[in-house]
Every structure is written in structure tokens, then in C-alpha cells.
Amino acid sequence: MIGQTISHYRILEKLGGGGMGVVYKVEDTKLGRLVALKFLPKELARDRHALERFQREARAASALNHPSICTVYDIDEQDGQQFIAMEFLDGQTLKYHIADKPLAIDQVLELCIEIADGLDAAHAEGIIHRDIKPANIFVTKRGHAKILDFGLAKLAPERQRAGEVVGVSGLATVDTVEGHLTSPGTALGTVAYMSPEQVRGEDLDARTDLFSLGVALYEMATGKPTFSGNTSGVIFDAILNRAPPPPVRLNPMVPAELERIIGKALEKDRRLRYQSAADLRTDLQRLKRDSESARIAAVAAPLPRGRWLLSLLAVGAAVVMSTIVATGWKLGWFAHHRTSEVAQAPMSVIPFTTFPGRQLLPAFSPDGNQIAFAWGGWSGDNFGIYVKLVGAETTVRLTTHPAAECCPEWSQDGRSIAFMRDLEHGIGIFVVPALGGPARKIYTTHWKWGLFYFTTLSWSPDGKFIAFGDRTSPDEPYGIFLLSLETLQTRRLTSPPSHFTGDYGPAFSPDGKMVAFARNVKEVEDIYVVPTSGGDPRQLTFDGRLLGGLAWTPDGGEIVFSSNRAGGFGLWRVPASGGTPERLAVGGVNAFRPAFSPVGHRLAYSQSSWNENIWQMEIPASAHRTTPPIKLIYSTMQEEGPQFSLDGSKIVFQSTRSGNYEIWMCDRDGSNLVRLTSFRGPLTGTPRWSPDGQQIAFDSRPEGHADIFVIQAEGGPPRRITRD
Structure with missing residues (x-):
């Protein structure tokens, strides 16, 4: 048909086609504009149901005038061929954009706000789409959403509110070209996007579109189908009886509020679902506003202008890192009061070290009066273990070995400090008297990531065990091990799946019954907790970001951790029982390795500036x-x-x-x-x-x-x- 003229439309190229129509890019010779023509295939021209659907699409869309709905200009026939003249759109379908991967969250919000706005306009005219899916949403090159294909739309006899029932039976398309799920010999089309009431064949109202949009929203946020299976029966069962995996499990970037919105849109009982597209749109707009206001503002400095015929680019860096002590914490308040309205006790933040170079990994003595830390010394070329009294200026170096050392951890009686030393074949765990003296090696790990990469020790409250990260074979991920100080034998506490990078950074709970740790999955991390007696770890955070250390509050009610979950590394707290993390009022940006004093209401952390x-x-x-x-x-x-x-x-x-x-x-x-x-x-x-x-x-x-x-x-x- 390329080059032919149909009515006053000159056909330029074929754009695509499916079971219910073939679409061409054409020129409107009267108005001199580009238009899309959709033809009903010849083999369906005498199919009464296909013809009704084709005409229904034209009537429904032509009744609407909205920027998020593809505009229909005309429906006509020539030489027995039915065609619809509609707005020409340059871009791709939402299905093409998803392609088994999640979209950026800001793009998800922008597109879904426009889709919900378009549905609100359609519902206000008494029109229910009944076939919302990514293949029926077009994304223009400018990034705007357009709702397509009103072929299953129901034209109500009169305008009805979104929550009112329109008496129609549930229908679903079967599209051999764009079917989402295919079992041998069967194309299931849009079964996977049907609402529960549509599956049951009940009367439908506008809320069926909101469920279908929720299914599409889930797919946009995760890149994965909401309901899947090899047959329509399996999918129907999932739609009616099963909840999909939480979106954050599939995409850690999904905000908690977006997860709530998706969950509400996917309510199987439509009485609990969003009652109107306008309500859904409002929640999405609110989340978009809050997300944008929470972003860290970019710092734009005046940029010098140079004129070089030939030039090189280089990177220069400046780094300062010190240990900070915040005093005056009411630690019991952490575990029992989670709202910002509860007043904190007066607090002071004091630089504990102001030495050149990096001072890392602070650890409080049991009485809270001393802090052990790692420092490269005045020359910065030899990291060793140092101890300094809180409120005093004198610093004592406990170790003088030429190898790098880090990760000090006090025994519960305050008499010894365990630390790690970089050895030729692995990393050794040593113990040194807190008042100074020779260090004694008690174990050699198989750690290969480097001394300062994720390494941490934790001494159990009963003084019997030291927890650390290690592995027994180069072919397995790192796990958490417990070293008995009585027998110097180890016991594996965690065994992450083989495709994980591993577990690190253990911390005993104050009662010694649990160990918190970080689990790394291909360069992103979350916090888990596991009983010291053994068992399956329980995931505590679902951020999928980077962690910079964690510590239990002295009452064991919460875990404070460093994370870049909101941009630069800051200090956050999360209940040990699970919940939404909240940012601490101290720490600012680039705060790492928090540590609590068992007594004295003190929190130490490393602060870096670079x-x-x-x-x-x-x-x-x-x-x-x-x-x-x-x-x-x-x-x-x-x-x-x-x-x-x-x-x-x-x-x-x-x-x-x-x-x-x-x-x-x-x-x-x-x-x-x-x-x-x-x-x-x-x-x-x-x-x-x-x-x-x-x-x-x-x-x-x-x-x-x-x-x-x-x-x-x-x-x-x-x-x-x-x-x-």
C-alpha cells in the first residue's frame, strides 16, 4: 500500500500491525500534516465482532480530547476497507521501554501521572478502557504518555462517576503479536493485566482500569511481570489469590511510598482499591513532589574558561577524615519513640581527633571513656591501632608493626583489644593488651578484599567469641564466622547464596543473642540479622545501596548504620524488629562506622570531607x-x-x-x-x-x-x- 492514496491520505510507510489492525504513517494532503491510519485487516472486514470493536475504538477515542489520549480524527471506508485516522505519534510503546528492566523512578512517576490523568478524563465521560497494558501505552520522544487502543472500551449510556458500576462483562484481548505470555499453541494476550472482577466475569466499573494500571505500574517499577504463568489458569489463580513479590525485592530503588501506591492499586477487593484515577494521580503527584524536594541540590561553582589548543584532563582530590563524638544521647528513647515530635536530650558534637590523614573505625571501651581507632600516623604511611581518652589530648599507639592494621574491638572486661593485620597470605586477627604489650595472633582469615574493605570484628558480650567475615574456599561467597577464644575453632554462622558476593561487618547485639551484618549482592548491600545459635538470616533493610558500618544501640532496640540511601553517606536508624529507616540528626554527609558507648550516652563515628x-x-x-x-x-x-x-x-x-x-x-x-x-x-x-x-x-x-x-x-x- 506504500505510495497509494486512500481518500485524502497518501501512505508513506508501515508503522506496525497486529491481529486487530495495521497502522501506516500517512500524509493528510488536505491539511498537510502527518497522520496515522489504522486499517481493519481484510480477513476481518466481514467479522461482525471485529468490526464492532474497530468502530467502538473510533467512537470512544473520538469522544475524548486529552493530551494523554491519542486523538482520533475520523473513521471511514474505501473499497470495503475500514480505517481510522488518528494522531501520528513518534516514539515507542511502554512495553518497548520496559523490556524486562525497571524504568527510572522519576520516569515511572511522570508517565503514570499522565496515564492516570488520561484515564480520569475517559472515566469522566463514562468510558472504561478495559485493556490498559504497556503495549497500549505509547511514550513519545519527548517522554509523554499516550493511551492507545480503545477497542475494548465500554461506552456507557450516560456519564457515570468512576466508582459507579457500568454493566459490562469482562473481556480480554488475545493478540498473537503482542501477547505477554504464550504457552504452546496458545497466545494469552492481556490476560495478565485483567482485574479480579474481570477474571470472574463480573460487572465492571472504572476501578478495573486502575487495577490494570497498577499491574503496569508494578512492571514499570520492577521490570518483571506482576502475575505470570504458563497457562491462563495459572495467571487467573495468581490474579485472584496471590500477591506479587514486593517491588523493592526486585528493585531496591523503589521508594516505600511508591510500593504502598502499587499495593493499593492492586487490591483484589475493588472496595479497598483506589476509587478514582484522580485519587491515584494525586498520590503519584505528591510522591513526585516529595521526591524532588528531598534530592540533594547540585552545587554549581563558577567555572573558569580556558583556551587550549591541546590539553589534558586530570583529577585532583583532597581528603580529610576524623573521628567525631556526639554526647548527650538518650539511648532508651531510640527504641520506644520514633516520631520527630519527641524531644531529644541536649546534644553536643565534638571532634574527637583532628590529626592529619584518616582516622577510622572508632570503638568505645566498655566504660565509654576511651576510644580505640586506626590511624596512618603523622606521616600517613603506616596504619596502626591507637587509643585516646575522651576529653584528653594524649594519644597512645598500641601497635608498631610495619603492616597495616585496623578494626579495633574491645573485650568486655576492657583489658584487651582485638584487631586485624594485613598479612602476606590473608588477614590475621590479633589481640593486644589495652595498656600496651606484644600482640598475639589468634587466627588467619582468607579475606582477599583488602584490609579496609568491609572488614570489621565484633567481640561477643560474654567474651567467648569474635565474629568476622571469611570464607573457606575461593569459590564460595564470604560468610560470617564465630571464632571461639577458648578453642580457637570457627563456626560458620551465615552461608549466602552462591551468586552473592558475601556477608561482612558483623555486630553482636547487646544481649549476645543476635548478630547484625551487611550482605553484599554485586556491589549493593542491605542489613540482615541472624541468631547466634544459627538459623536463617532476616533481612532488615531493602535499600540496595552501599553501607558504611552499623552498630546496635545499647538497649538493642535499634541499629544505627551508615548508608548512601539518600545521596552522600549519612547515619540512619532502623528498629531491630524491622521498619522504615529514619535519618539521625547528627552525622551530616560522609559519616561512617558508628559506634556506641555501652554507658555514658555517647556515639562515635568517622566523618570525612573530600x-x-x-x-x-x-x-x-x-x-x-x-x-x-x-x-x-x-x-x-x-x-x-x-x-x-x-x-x-x-x-x-x-x-x-x-x-x-x-x-x-x-x-x-x-x-x-x-x-x-x-x-x-x-x-x-x-x-x-x-x-x-x-x-x-x-x-x-x-x-x-x-x-x-x-x-x-x-x-x-x-x-x-x-x-x-
């Missing part, structure tokens, strides 16, 4: 000509990994100036900064230009494992290239 900037240096034409480098791209955050485009006009780099690592681009002089990605998750970086300068490849971990993505230099959604 930034990395991108500098530009001219490559001299001769050895005698030198020009000092200039700071080109800089802020109070991290600017890293720069690369010039092939023509030298642009620079791409990774930056944390928006709160998390994202890919940014600017002009060669550092001006006109543009953020290209919005993953809002950990570890996005290593940008590299394509040879033609049109695309940028980079790596990111939105699902916890590293994959390669490609994005257009002019912007747009990233495209995944690999799947781990």
Missing part, C-alpha cells in the same frame, strides 16, 4: 614551555573520569553533584553542564565517547550488578547493552 575536581593542562609544544594547570570542572563533590569528545568540543565525566554518581557533559571550557543520566543509585560512571561523537557508553548498576549502557549525547533514555 572532593575531586577536573583540571586542564596544556601539553607544551617544547620541553621549555610550561603553563600551570587550571581547575576546569569543580564543586564540593566528586568530579571524575573525564574524556574529551573526538572533535574536542565536549567533555563527558561522572559526578556526584546531584547526590549520586551520574553521567554529565559540558563544553570544552567547563560551561553548559548537562546531566545525562538519572539512575539515582550507586556506581554509575566510566563514560566513553563513541567514535562518531553521537553516543556515550558507560556502566551502571540499577539492579545491583554492573552492566553497560549507551545514551545519546544529545540526551534521551539510556539503552542497556549487556545483562549480567
